[in-house]
Amino acid sequence: xxxxxxxxxxxxGHEVVPSAVRVLERLMPSxxxxxxxxxxxxxxxxxxxxPDTTLKLMxxxxxxxxxxxSSPAHRVEGYRSAILTLRQDLKxxxxxxxxxxxxxxxxxxxxxxxxxxENSEGLYVGHEHMASADMAIAERHISRQxxxxxAQRAAEVARLRDSQRITLxxxxxxxxxxxxxxxxxxRNVLAAEGLAGLVDERLVDVAALQLxxxxxxxxxxxxxxxxxxxxxxxxxxxxGGLGLAPSLNWGRGISIAEPVHGSAPDIxxxxxxxxxxxxxxxxxxLRYHWxxxxxxxxxxxxVELLLTELSVAELGDQTTxxxxxxxxxxx
Ligand code: NAI
Ligand code: MG
Numbered sequence: 001x002x003x004x005x006x007x008x009x010x011x012x013g014h015e016v017v018p019s020a021v022r023v024l025e026r027l028m029p030s031x032x033x034x035x036x037x038x039x040x041x042x043x044x045x046x047x048x049x050x051p052d053t054t055l056k057l058m059x060x061x062x063x064x065x066x067x068x069x070s071s072p073a074h075r076v077e078g079y080r081s082a083i084l085t086l087r088q089d090l091k092x093x094x095x096x097x098x099x100x101x102x103x104x105x106x107x108x109x110x111x112x113x114x115x116x117x118e119n120s121e122g123l124y125v126g127h128e129h130m131a132s133a134d135m136a137i138a139e140r141h142i143s144r145q146x147x148x149x150x151a152q153r154a155a156e157v158a159r160l161r162d163s164q165r166i167t168l169x170x171x172x173x174x175x176x177x178x179x180x181x182x183x184x185x186x187r188n189v190l191a192a193e194g195l196a197g198l199v200d201e202r203l204v205d206v207a208a209l210q211l212x213x214x215x216x217x218x219x220x221x222x223x224x225x226x227x228x229x230x231x232x233x234x235x236x237x238x239x240g241g242l243g244l245a246p247s248l249n250w251g252r253g254i255s256i257a258e259p260v261h262g263s264a265p266d267i268x269x270x271x272x273x274x275x276x277x278x279x280x281x282x283x284x285x286l287r288y289h290w291x292x293x294x295x296x297x298x299x300x301x302x303v304e305l306l307l308t309e310l311s312v313a314e315l316g317d318q319t320t321x322x323x324x325x326x327x328x329x330x331x
Contacts, residue, residue, distance in 0.1 A: 001030055001031075001032055002028055002030070002031050002032070002063070002290060003031070003032045003033075003034070003060075003061040003062070003063065004021070004024070004031055004032070004033050004034075004061060004063050004064070004065060004285075005034055005035075005036050005054075005057045005058050005061040005063065005064045005065075006021055006033055006034065006035045006036065006064070006065050007035075007036050007037070007038045007039075007054065007064060007065070007066045007067065007086075007256075008035070008067040009038055009039040009066060009067040009068050009069040009070075009082065009263065010039040010040050010041050010067075010068065010069050010070040010263040010268075011067075011068060011070055011262070011263025011264055011265050011268040012067070012068065012261075012263060012264045012267065012268050012273035013039070013066070013067020013068045013069070013263055014067065014268075015268070015271070015273045015275070015320050016067055016259060016273050016274070016275040016277070016278035016279075016320065017065055017066075017067040017278055019275035019278065019279065019320050019321075019323075019324045020065060020275060020278040020279045020281070020282045021033055021065065021282075022324060022328075023279050023282065023299070023324065023327060023328065023331070024065075024282045024285075024286075026328060026331055027286070027295045027298065027299060027331070028292075028295070034057060034061070036051075036053065036054040036057050036058070037051055037053075037054055038050045038051070038054050038066070038069065038082040038085075038086065039069035039070065039082045039263075040069055040070040040071065040072065040079075040082075040263075041070075042082070043076075043079055043082075047078065048078075049069070049079060049080055049081065049082040049085060050080075050082050050085045050086060050089070054086075055086075055089055055090065058086070058090055058254065058256070059090070059254065062253055062254050062255070062289070063254075063255060063256075063257075063285055063289050063290065064086075064254075064255065064256035064257070065256070065257050065258075065278070065281065065282060065285065066083065066086070066249075066256050066257070066258040067258075067259070067263075067278065068258075068259065068261060068262045068263040068264070069081070069082045069083060069262075069263060070262070070263040070265060083249075083258065084124070084126070086249070086256060087119055087120065087249055087256075088120060090251060090254055090256070091120070091251050091252075091254070092119060092120075092249035092250060092251040092254065092255065092256060093118070093119050093120040093146060093149055093150070093250075093251060094116055094117070094118065094119050094149065094150050094153045094249075094250045094251075095116070095117040095119040095228065095232075095247055095248070095249055095250065096114065096115075096116055096117075096153075096157070096247065096248040096250050096284060096288060097114065097115040097116075097117060097228070097232040097235075097236075097245070097246075097247045097260070098112075098113070098114040098115075098246065098284070099111060099112075099113050099114070099115070099215075099232070099235040099236050099238055099239050099245070100112045100113075100238075100239055101238060101239065102239055102240050102244060102303070102304065102307050103304060103307045103308045104240075104307045104308065104310070104311060104315070105239065105240025105241075105244060105307060106238055106239060106240055107238075108215075108216075108238065110215075110216040111215045111216060111235075111238040111239070112219075113215065113218040113219055113220070113221065113235065114157060114161065114219070114220050114221070115221045115223065115228055115231060115232045115235060116150055116153060116154050116157060116220065116221065116222045116223070116228070117150075117223055117224075117225060117227075117228025117229065117232060118146055118147065118149075118150045118182075118223070118224050118225050118228065119225060119228075119249060119250075120146055120225070121141040121142060121143060121146050121225060122140055122141065122142060122224045122225030122226050123138055123139075123140045123225060123226045124225045124226065124229075125139060125140075125141045127139040127141075140175075140178050142177075142178040142179070142181050142182050142224065143181075144181060144185045147181060147182045147185035147186055148185045148186070148188070148189045150186070150222060151185065151186035151187075151188075151189035151190055151222065152189055152193075153250065154166055154186070154190065154220060154222045155189065155190060155193040155195055157220060157288075158195060158198065158220055160287075160288075160293075161219070161220065163198060163219045163220045164198065164219055165198055165200055165217075165218070165219045165220065166190060166195065166198045166199050166200065166219070166220045166222060167199075167200045167201065167202055167207070167218060167219075167220065167221045167222070168182075168183050168186050168187070168199065168200070168201040168202075168222050168223070169201070169202050169203075169204050169207045169221055169222065169223035169224075169227055169228075169231065170182055170183045170201065170203065170204065170223065170224065170227070171203055171204050171205075171227075172203075173203060178224075179224070182224055183201060186199075186222055187199060204223070204227045204231070207221070207223075207231060208230075208231060208234060211231060211234055211235050212234075215235065215238055232245075232247070232260070233245075233260070236260060242260055242261040242277065243261065243274040243276060243277055244274075244276055244277055244280065245259065245260035245261065245277050245280075246258075246259060246260065246277055246278075246280035246281035246283065246284055247259070247260050247281060247284070248281065248284035248285065248288055248289070250288060250289070255285060255288065255289040257278075257281035257282055257284050257285040257289075258281055259277035259278045259280075259281050260277060261277055271319040271320055271321065272319060272320070273320050274315075274320070274323060275320050275323055275324055276303060276323065276327075279299070279303065279327065280299075280300070280303060282299070283296045283299045283300055283303075284296070286299065298331065299331070302327055302330040302331045303327065305330045306323075306326055306327050306330055309330075310326065
């Protein structure tokens with residue numbers, strides 16, 4: 001039996017996650033769902049942003065669906081970002097972020113790419129210090145092991161998607177040690193996997209320009225943590241913006257699906273949150289964690305049908321409930 005640990009978090013996480021769970025339950029009627037806490041409200045209640053009970057449940061269940069968390073605007077003693085804690089403690093060391101055109105929302109219909117972002121190190125190790133009153137230093141950690149791991153996952157995704165090109169994105173001309181190690185480790189793994197013929201590379205600045213100029217030329221992009229964070233937000237412009245951007249924090253036997261958007265305090269409680277990013281994140285759990293590609297296809301086709309039949313204006317005016325109901329009709 002499949003089990004799912006549900007972590008709504010803060011703000012609209014409480015609205016979009018239950019909606020995505022109801023959709024998943026339609027596709028997997030025997031799914032066992034248990035809710036767990038994390039985030040800013042949780043920190044205010046318990047003094048920690050991710051309780052041990054949540055980590056334990058995640059380890060036991062393997063699959064998680066996370067909404068979004070709010071972050072305090074100023075430094076708060078003892079507070080640690082909930083999603084960074086989950087990614088690090090559960091070794092969810094790759095983030096998978098697909099971007100595709102959707103009818104009615106996208107200004108071009110030929111985009112279908114996927115960004116695989118190293119999710120555990122790079123500049124996000126969070127080692128910052130003041131070397132003097134006028135000099136702040138951030139460390140960037142790149143390891144052979146984490147770089148090889150993201151390349152191995154890229155090989156798996158390339159086979160599943162039947163990819164024709166794998167683009168390594170880096171800045172090895174300026175950062176030859178860190179980016180050089182990333183690029184060479186990825187190249188070695190992909191060659192060992194027999195995929196050397198598909199590998200291509202781009203400097204990150206050129207990749208940003210080309211993602212705007214000719215996004216249709218990209219298939220699978222593999223990159224480091226910060227570059228992947230920025231490029232995936234940029235690329236999701238083609239799918240119609242944050243409301244449609246899903247992601248999967250992908251570990252070995254343990255994954256947390258997560259819409260790219262935040263807790264949207266400006267609309268939280270109004271019923272206006274679009275649940276589709278959370279629902280499409282659930283589709284990633286189906287495809288990459290549960291290996292249920294046919295169910296994922298069915299769910300993505302239903303979203304496509306919904307977007308074909310409802311105009312953007314109609315969609316924009318809808319509440320979370322109506323979008324969910326209209327989607328369920330098309331499943
Ligand atoms: P945000 O993504 O929450 O909101 C940006 C804008 O997009 C807002 O106008 C919001 O109403 C709208 N929006 C976002 N998701 C939507 C949806 N599903 N349907 C309709 N409209 C949607 O980003 P923002 O405002 O920068 O951050 C708000 C809070 O969220 C902050 O505390 C931030 O730290 C946190 N955040 C958390 C993330 C996470 O949990 N992974 C990611 C990004 C931000
Ligand atoms: Mg981001």
